[in-house]
Amino acid sequence: MSDTAVAVQHDEHAAHDDHHHGPQGLLKYIWSTDHKVIAMQYLFTGIFMAVIGGFMAYVFRMQLAFPGISVPGFGQVSPGEYNALVTNHGTIMIFWVAMPVLIAAFGNYLIPLMIGADDMVFPRINRLSYQIFLISALVLLSSLFVQGGGFGGAWTAYPPLSSVAEYNQTQLGSSLWLIAVALEFVAFLLGGINFITTLMNSRAPGMRAYNLPLVAWMIVIASILFMLSVGPLIAGAVMLLFDQTLNTGVYDPARGGDPILWQHLFWFFGHPEVYVVLLPAIGITIDIIATFSRKKVFGYKMMLYTAVATGVLSFFVWAHHQFVAGIDPRMANVFTVTTLLISVPIAELLFVIIATLYGGSIRLTTPMLWALAFMAEFLIGGVTGIFLGASGADIYFHDTYFVLAHFHYTFFPIAIIGSFAAFTYWFPKMFGKMMDERLGKIHFWGTVIPFNFIFIPLFVLGMGGQHRRIYNYQHFPDLASAEMYNLREIATYALLAMIAFQFVFFFNCIKSWMSGKAAGKNPWQSNTLEWTTESPPPHGNWPVDEMPNVYRGPYEYAHPDREEDYWPQNEPS
Numbered sequence: 130m131s132d133t134a135v136a137v138q139h140d141e142h143a144a145h146d147d148h149h150h151g152p153q154g155l156l157k158y159i160w161s162t163d164h165k166v167i168a169m170q171y172l173f174t175g176i177f178m179a180v181i182g183g184f185m186a187y188v189f190r191m192q193l194a195f196p197g198i199s200v201p202g203f204g205q206v207s208p209g210e211y212n213a214l215v216t217n218h219g220t221i222m223i224f225w226v227a228m229p230v231l232i233a234a235f236g237n238y239l240i241p242l243m244i245g246a247d248d249m250v251f252p253r254i255n256r257l258s259y260q261i262f263l264i265s266a267l268v269l270l271s272s273l274f275v276q277g278g279g280f281g282g283a284w285t286a287y288p289p290l291s292s293v294a295e296y297n298q299t300q301l302g303s304s305l306w307l308i309a310v311a312l313e314f315v316a317f318l319l320g321g322i323n324f325i326t327t328l329m330n331s332r333a334p335g336m337r338a339y340n341l342p343l344v345a346w347m348i349v350i351a352s353i354l355f356m357l358s359v360g361p362l363i364a365g366a367v368m369l370l371f372d373q374t375l376n377t378g379v380y381d382p383a384r385g386g387d388p389i390l391w392q393h394l395f396w397f398f399g400h401p402e403v404y405v406v407l408l409p410a411i412g413i414t415i416d417i418i419a420t421f422s423r424k425k426v427f428g429y430k431m432m433l434y435t436a437v438a439t440g441v442l443s444f445f446v447w448a449h450h451q452f453v454a455g456i457d458p459r460m461a462n463v464f465t466v467t468t469l470l471i472s473v474p475i476a477e478l479l480f481v482i483i484a485t486l487y488g489g490s491i492r493l494t495t496p497m498l499w500a501l502a503f504m505a506e507f508l509i510g511g512v513t514g515i516f517l518g519a520s521g522a523d524i525y526f527h528d529t530y531f532v533l534a535h536f537h538y539t540f541f542p543i544a545i546i547g548s549f550a551a552f553t554y555w556f557p558k559m560f561g562k563m564m565d566e567r568l569g570k571i572h573f574w575g576t577v578i579p580f581n582f583i584f585i586p587l588f589v590l591g592m593g594g595q596h597r598r599i600y601n602y603q604h605f606p607d608l609a610s611a612e613m614y615n616l617r618e619i620a621t622y623a624l625l626a627m628i629a630f631q632f633v634f635f636f637n638c639i640k641s642w643m644s645g646k647a648a649g650k651n652p653w654q655s656n657t658l659e660w661t662t663e664s665p666p667p668h669g670n671w672p673v674d675e676m677p678n679v680y681r682g683p684y685e686y687a688h689p690d691r692e693e694d695y696w697p698q699n700e701p702s
Contacts (some may be wrong), residue, residue, distance in 0.1 A: 212281025219284035245333025265312035272305035347412030365394030398622025406541035410547030412523035492675030495569030500549035510538030531591025557648030575630025
């Protein structure tokens with residue numbers, strides 16, 4: 130880039146900085162357009178919703194293990210309440226935890242810092258996206274307290290259960306749930322526009338496409354996936370809302386409608402959605418592993434192209450969710466093949482990570498443990514998915530607890546383990562303090578070990594034919610054997626243990642924030658641009674006359690021409 134262009138950009142930064150200070154005091158947390166403040170709002174809202182989603186899991190797991198018990202902190206669980214708890218637990222953890230934390234929070238915080246920008250290109254749209262997201266969360270929570278209670282038609286919202294009031298018994302709750310999801314989608318469409326435009330237009334001088342950290346690339350690719358896949362579902366949701374409120378009958382076979390149409394529209398979005406949250410988690414993992422193995426990423430371009438291939442293939446696998454829905458068997462064969470094909474790029478991504486680890490000078494810090502756990506646990510989810518992607522096997526496993534266990538081995542590593550990896554890695558940058566490593570490792574083992582004891586028993590229950598979405602298995606003698614109840618109890622006790630260890634995490638956060646060791650600019654001796662500014666970064670991220678220039682890629686660790694084992698992107702040769 131020419132000197133003139135650099136000068137112009139710096140002038141723009143100066144103008145933006147003057148404009149950007151905005152409200153002060155308490156108001157800055159309400160009306161601020163600073164990407165870091167908005168990121169924190171997404172992060173803390175996501176954590177709050179995770180607490181609610183976790184409480185719901187605790188309540189219905191207690192009901193499953195000890196039917197009819199008065200659950201401490203909740204009371205007796207009715208069948209309708211059980212359905213509402215299961216439905217909203219899934220909805221919250223996917224749309225109000227995984228997406229806001231992995232994409233919105235860390236995307237907002239990291240992208241401007243990683244590309245050397247002072248803020249997002251559209252700061253006011255960024256502000257608006259969070260406000261709409263917050264409204265969506267409030268609408269969802271309000272749906273739990275209206276007449277009839279919360280929506281209980283599962284997070285997939287299949288008609289006619291979701292569309293006919295006499296079936297779901299929650300006419301207002303189901304409509305509010307649908308409106309909340311739609312608002313959340315609008316928020317993330319706005320956020321996606323910001324991420325893509327910022328990455329394209331606000332990179333520091335010298336930062337070319339292949340100099341970008343992979344986590345920034347992955348968040349932007351995920352945003353593109355979301356924007357390409359969500360349109361059909363929004364159209365389907367509008368028709369579903371019309372069925373609920375205007376009695377239209379789009380999904381009613383008696384009036385010429387087709388409930389299977391919703392399944393196609395939902396899963397055309399629903400399966401790319403898995404990769405929408407997976408790709409940021411993989412980007413976070415590779416950044417952490419490169420840092421703590423002191424190795425250059427093995428196959429940067431291959432990883433980037435593989436991520437794009439994963440996104441493309443994700444649009445051609447959705448009907449494996451419908452093998453038992455009556456689709457043409459010939460199409461089932463096609464979708465079996467495409468489902469198996471998508472495992473290839475995912476395996477390639479994991480092999481790149483393993484190759485990066487090989488021969489590295491590995492440090493088992495808390496973020497590194499989370500990154501390694503992500504790989505191990507997600508691998509179990511991927512392997513078990515092959516059983517469900519094969520149409521013959523899926524006929525047996527469909528809608529059993531095997532599916533539920535597979536889903537959690539896919540989504541828990543993404544949403545929870547990936548988020549903990551990111552949070553512990555960038556905590557020093559966000560708050561200027563180091564987290565307590567001993568408490569961090571206690572929390573890590575106290576989360577990962579119980580997680581496996583929750584869901585491995587559910588694989589066994591699924592293989593034993595236990596159907597999901599049953600409120601009380603005592604009503605089905607074949608599923609109420611002592612052995613099956615023992616497994617349910619093991620899973621429930623493990624959940625209680627895992628929840629208990631989350632208090633260690635919150636204690637560690639507060640303790641470290643209040644009295645932790647000062648982090649400095651670059652405690653991990655990392656190369657990417659966010660580690661070249663203060664911790665936490667000021668308004669504008671860098672002083673106007675110190676905006677960074679970029680001279681190399683983000684992963685130049687242990688370079689032969691360098692005495693130190695890291696080489697920041699902004700240091701000249």
